[in-house]
Amino acid sequence: MEERIDHMKYLPDMEQIDSDIMDRVISAMNDYDPSLYTESDVRRALEHDEKTVDDFKALLSPSALPLLEEIAEAARVETKKHFGNSVNMFTPLYISNYCENYCIYCGFNCHNKIHRAKLNAEEIEHEMQAIAKTGLQEILLLTGESKKMSDVKYIGEACKIARKYFKVVGLEVYPMNSDEYRYVHECGADYVTVFQETYNSDKYETLHLAGHKRIFPYRVNTQERALMGGMRGVGFAALLGLSDFRKDAFATGMHAYLIQRKYPHAEIAFSCPRLRPIINNDKINPKDVHEPQLLQVICAYRLFMPFASITISTRECQRFRDNVVDIAATKISAGVDVGIGGHDGESEKKGDEQFEISDGRNVDEVYKALTDKGLQPVMSDYIYV
Numbered sequence: 001m002e003e004r005i006d007h008m009k010y011l012p013d014m015e016q017i018d019s020d021i022m023d024r025v026i027s028a029m030n031d032y033d034p035s036l037y038t039e040s041d042v043r044r045a046l047e048h049d050e051k052t053v054d055d056f057k058a059l060l061s062p063s064a065l066p067l068l069e070e071i072a073e074a075a076r077v078e079t080k081k082h083f084g085n086s087v088n089m090f091t092p093l094y095i096s097n098y099c100e101n102y103c104i105y106c107g108f109n110c111h112n113k114i115h116r117a118k119l120n121a122e123e124i125e126h127e128m129q130a131i132a133k134t135g136l137q138e139i140l141l142l143t144g145e146s147k148k149m150s151d152v153k154y155i156g157e158a159c160k161i162a163r164k165y166f167k168v169v170g171l172e173v174y175p176m177n178s179d180e181y182r183y184v185h186e187c188g189a190d191y192v193t194v195f196q197e198t199y200n201s202d203k204y205e206t207l208h209l210a211g212h213k214r215i216f217p218y219r220v221n222t223q224e225r226a227l228m229g230g231m232r233g234v235g236f237a238a239l240l241g242l243s244d245f246r247k248d249a250f251a252t253g254m255h256a257y258l259i260q261r262k263y264p265h266a267e268i269a270f271s272c273p274r275l276r277p278i279i280n281n282d283k284i285n286p287k288d289v290h291e292p293q294l295l296q297v298i299c300a301y302r303l304f305m306p307f308a309s310i311t312i313s314t315r316e317c318q319r320f321r322d323n324v325v326d327i328a329a330t331k332i333s334a335g336v337d338v339g340i341g342g343h344d345g346e347s348e349k350k351g352d353e354q355f356e357i358s359d360g361r362n363v364d365e366v367y368k369a370l371t372d373k374g375l376q377p378v379m380s381d382y383i384y385v
């Protein structure tokens with residue numbers, strides 16, 4: 001049997017920063033027992049103008065589920081207070097699906113036999129031109145996690161091209177050291193999203209069997225290294241359904257909250273992914289995280305962190321996405337293709353998909369769905385002078 005490396009020990013090329021945030025998040029999560037909260041705790045939480053950490057715990061507990069309608073209404077009020085009726089639109093672009101990690105729930109994992117591909121600079125530019133033509137002004141660049149096949153320079157070059165066509169450029173690639181973040185930021189990246197997947201390190205170990213991603217603390221400290229490297233924003237997420245989703249959602253919120261307190265200028269964002277079936281394995285599913293539970297988590301994020309951006313991805317269906325942007329989410333993807341290439345609708349796709357998407361609407365269709373609901377689609381709220 002393949003020998004597994006110690007998931008709590010940094011590898012030599014990994015930067016170690018001086019931070020107590022991981023320990024504080026883990027110890028708060030370990031102390032959290034969702035079953036201890038009652039309906040009156042939830043009602044008390046709803047009455048507070050500013051939600052405390054304990055309120056957040058109550059809002060994520062099973063006792064909050066029967067009050068979901070009231071919670072959603074409170075979240076809607078909070079969202080309108082800070083974001084009006086605007087909803088940001090963007091699209092992800094997968095530029096490479098090579099991956100050296102073995103995450104057992106993901107279609108890109110190094111043992112899954114799929115078509116691997118990587119776009120060259122010319123192909124990236126071609127894809128971006130096609131995306132820019134749809135009117136989008138924000139792009140999220142994604143890769144599988146292979147520093148060998150998509151090194152920092154390759155990602156930097158992709159950011160430089162993206163900068164020519166888009167006002168906002170996000171990255172969802174392998175975690176980097178702060179000097180590497182500084183470099184890709186100088187190339188044009190504005191924000192970094194990293195999914196922690198689960199904050200339960202024992203569970204994490206059983207799901208991430210090989211590769212750099214196996215090192216738990218290096219991943220948890222990614223957002224901080226990104227901010228140290230000059231990034232304007234950082235995104236957080238647990239992949240709901242991998243472990244106890246209530247505790248994972250709590251840890252995700254706590255992580256974001258502590259980072260916000262330490263770096264008040266940071267733009268904080270949440271993603272709310274649930275497990276999806278993957279290529280060669282359609283048995284993977286979100287287990288006990290059904291739509292009401294997912295909505296509960298999203299509303300709890302909104303009420304605890306009123307200014308945070310919340311993204312709703314195409315893992316969810318059209319109906320759910322259209323409803324949740326009217327309640328708590330502030331960012332929605334459109335025209336999504338999770339394979340490699342093919343955005344122009346003409347060239348052949350080069351590589352396979354990461355997971356199955358549920359909402360395949362193009363930019364115009366999502367735009368129209370938003371305006372039909374009286375919402376204002378926003379392509380970018382940054383003005384460059």
Ligand code: SF4
Nearest residue numbers: 099101103106108109
């Ligand atoms: S989740 Fe990310 S790191 Fe893990 S196998 Fe998939 S692409 Fe690679």
